[in-house]
Amino acid sequence: MPPKPPSSLKQAWRDRLTALKDLPQFWRLLRDAAPTTVRATISLRMLGGLAPLGMLYAAKQIIDLISTKGSQPDLPSLWFWIGVEFALAAISQLIGRVVDFCDAFIADRFSHSLGLKIMRHAATLDLSSFEDSAFHDRLERARAQSTDRIGMLTSSGWLLQRLVMLISLAAGIIFYSPWLFAVLIISVVPTFLVESHFAFLGYTQATAQTTLRRTLDYYLTLGTSREAAKEVKVFALAPHLETKYSKLAGTLMLENRRLAARRLRWGGAFTVLATAGYYGSYVYLARDVALNHMSLGTFTFVAGTLAGANGHLQTIFSLFSDIADQALFLRDLALFFEDTPTIRASTASLLPPRPIRSGIIFENVSFHYPGQEKLVLNQLNLHFSQGERVAIVGKNGEGKTTIVKLIARLYDPIAGRILLDGKDLRDFHVDELRSEIGIIFQDFIRYDLSVRENIAVGSIGRLRDDEALWEATRKSNAQELIEKFPQQLDQMLGGRFEGGSDLSGGEWQRLALARAYLRDAQILILDEPTAALDPLAEAEVFQKFAELTHEKLAIFISHRFSTVRMADRIVLLAQGQIAEDGTHDQLIQAGGPYSCLFEVQAASYR
Numbered sequence: 001m002p003p004k005p006p007s008s009l010k011q012a013w014r015d016r017l018t019a020l021k022d023l024p025q026f027w028r029l030l031r032d033a034a035p036t037t038v039r040a041t042i043s044l045r046m047l048g049g050l051a052p053l054g055m056l057y058a059a060k061q062i063i064d065l066i067s068t069k070g071s072q073p074d075l076p077s078l079w080f081w082i083g084v085e086f087a088l089a090a091i092s093q094l095i096g097r098v099v100d101f102c103d104a105f106i107a108d109r110f111s112h113s114l115g116l117k118i119m120r121h122a123a124t125l126d127l128s129s130f131e132d133s134a135f136h137d138r139l140e141r142a143r144a145q146s147t148d149r150i151g152m153l154t155s156s157g158w159l160l161q162r163l164v165m166l167i168s169l170a171a172g173i174i175f176y177s178p179w180l181f182a183v184l185i186i187s188v189v190p191t192f193l194v195e196s197h198f199a200f201l202g203y204t205q206a207t208a209q210t211t212l213r214r215t216l217d218y219y220l221t222l223g224t225s226r227e228a229a230k231e232v233k234v235f236a237l238a239p240h241l242e243t244k245y246s247k248l249a250g251t252l253m254l255e256n257r258r259l260a261a262r263r264l265r266w267g268g269a270f271t272v273l274a275t276a277g278y279y280g281s282y283v284y285l286a287r288d289v290a291l292n293h294m295s296l297g298t299f300t301f302v303a304g305t306l307a308g309a310n311g312h313l314q315t316i317f318s319l320f321s322d323i324a325d326q327a328l329f330l331r332d333l334a335l336f337f338e339d340t341p342t343i344r345a346s347t348a349s350l351l352p353p354r355p356i357r358s359g360i361i362f363e364n365v366s367f368h369y370p371g372q373e374k375l376v377l378n379q380l381n382l383h384f385s386q387g388e389r390v391a392i393v394g395k396n397g398e399g400k401t402t403i404v405k406l407i408a409r410l411y412d413p414i415a416g417r418i419l420l421d422g423k424d425l426r427d428f429h430v431d432e433l434r435s436e437i438g439i440i441f442q443d444f445i446r447y448d449l450s451v452r453e454n455i456a457v458g459s460i461g462r463l464r465d466d467e468a469l470w471e472a473t474r475k476s477n478a479q480e481l482i483e484k485f486p487q488q489l490d491q492m493l494g495g496r497f498e499g500g501s502d503l504s505g506g507e508w509q510r511l512a513l514a515r516a517y518l519r520d521a522q523i524l525i526l527d528e529p530t531a532a533l534d535p536l537a538e539a540e541v542f543q544k545f546a547e548l549t550h551e552k553l554a555i556f557i558s559h560r561f562s563t564v565r566m567a568d569r570i571v572l573l574a575q576g577q578i579a580e581d582g583t584h585d586q587l588i589q590a591g592g593p594y595s596c597l598f599e600v601q602a603a604s605y606r
């Protein structure tokens with residue numbers, strides 16, 4: 001669930017304060033990313049924080065020395081204090097540079113280590129999480145954390161440094177006049193409250209806009225991506241996309257501008273109040289000097305500390321409020337990490353049998369997708385015997401792919417059981433189970449990587465095993481294609497990176513098939529990955545697939561009956577159940593729905 005906009009302002013403030021709870025965790029992440037550097041910047045910032053007080057004190061000495069009336073100024077002391085002020089100025093400049101250097105380094109380390117953590121966690125989550133749009137919003141916000149929260153690193157550092165500055169300057173002011181300090185606090189606090197209130201509204205608004213932004217991003221991607229370019233051109237979609245984009249962008253901009261304008265009005269008014277507080281104190285001090293109650297040096301010192309403290313106090317408040325707002329985003333990160341998988345987390349540890357003896361049985365299996373009501377599978381009973389070649393046919397949306405997903409435990413049935421050699425799939429160690437299954441999905445991924453990697457994703461441990469890779473390409477009829485590339489297995493594919501060659505749909509499919517052959521799995525499943533091949537090529541691929549999967553369980557899904565008839569058994573799926581089951585000849589003879597469908601397709605070839 002995306003974070004809800006708070007119901008009331010009181011609630012909003014409570015949310016902010018609770019969000020601060022996540023801060024220590026963030027700081028720990030920072031520290032773990034670069035421990036030594038973090039310690040170094042902290043020490044440097046504390047040192048740098050003391051410099052302003054020292055410089056003001058040196059300035060006071062200098063002014064008092066040169067404004068002594070009548071007598072000769074004490075030159076050696078004068079040079080000494082000028083030297084002190086110069087040294088402090090130079091040191092604090094240098095510290096500033098070193099701190100910037102450290103921050104940049106920490107930021108890099110932080111975003112890399114957080115990126116890795118996010119990837120690692122995402123890898124453990126269920127497929128259903130990724131197919132859920134609320135999860136998507138959260139994942140996107142969490143992903144943005146690895147770069148967006150870098151601002152918080154600098155803010156935290158500055159907060160520390162400003163605090164040291166403020167405390168040291170406050171000590172200076174209190175030494176001369178405690179109540180001046182009180183005036184200062186009173187004039188600055190309202191500004192803080194106003195600022196943080198608006199910063200908070202900003203967060204609430206940004207949260208509410210997540211979906212809009214995602215939509216905006218989608219239009220931009222559609223309008224600029226390589227995948228969509230073909231259709232965008234031939235259908236002349238660009239103006240339509242542009243209109244949608246600018247309409248949405250306009251809404252977002254208007255919302256943001258409204259809030260910014262309100263912030264400007266209120267913030268402006270309260271800034272004037274703070275300035276008035278400062279000048280009130282200034283008048284009081286100037287009067288003291290005029291009445292000879294205070295030396296010119298002391299006046300400069302107190303006025304300087306006051307101005308400094310005023311500035312630092314305001315900055316501290318806004319830094320703090322900035323950090324508190326950012327902390328609200330940390331919740332997204334924390335929530336993302338709290339998202340737990342159900343499938344992978346199971347402690348089942350049974351190893352899949354090798355060899356598999358009887359095969360897979362669906363026993364009264366019912367299934368619907370999370371958040372949907374329509375049953376895709378309704379008390380399905382189905383068996384796949386080991387060593388058999390089974391074709392699943394059925395109209396689009398009848399649940400063919402869903403069966404495959406259930407076998408791979410990308411989802412679990414909501415009722416009934418799936419058995420492998422008589423044992424519930426849920427009792428097996430999920431990674432071990434998946435290692436026995438090779439699936440090429442109809443929407444397999446075309447990686448913008450080398451040919452080698454594109455095949456080796458089937459069994460990534462064999463990335464450097466050229467012999468096995470070539471063997472797999474021979475089986476999938478991709479060998480000739482790869483031999484034509486100047487760099488052979490190391491040819492880059494896809495258009496994302498320089499030097500990548502693109503392939504036709506059918507060529508990609510041959511590569512994808514090689515993945516299945518590379519994988520040493522006992523169950524092989526092809527889910528319409530050959531749709532882009534012409535019927536003859538597809539028949540050839542399946543002929544080979546049937547021969548090469550001897551003794552394995554081979555399941556294939558296809559729309560082409562010329563291919564399907566090669567199977568040992570054909571299962572026709574309709575309305576979540578099995579409508580027909582048998583060999584091609586049996587089904588034709590039975591004269592049921594399969595034979596009708598076959599006739600229709602055969603007629604179109606005559």
Ligand SMILES: Nc1ncnc2c1ncn2[C@@H]1O[C@H](COP(=O)(O)OP(=O)(O)O)[C@@H](O)[C@H]1O
Nearest residue numbers: 131369372376395396397398399400401402403
């Ligand atoms: N991730 C999903 N979330 C919700 N519904 C889904 C999802 N995937 C598929 N469906 C729905 O489940 C039904 C079966 O889909 P699928 O198994 O892909 O069919 P087939 O492979 O036979 O074409 C369809 O109605 C489809 O809309």
Ligand SMILES: [Mg+2]
Nearest residue numbers: 400401402442
């Ligand atoms: Mg499908």
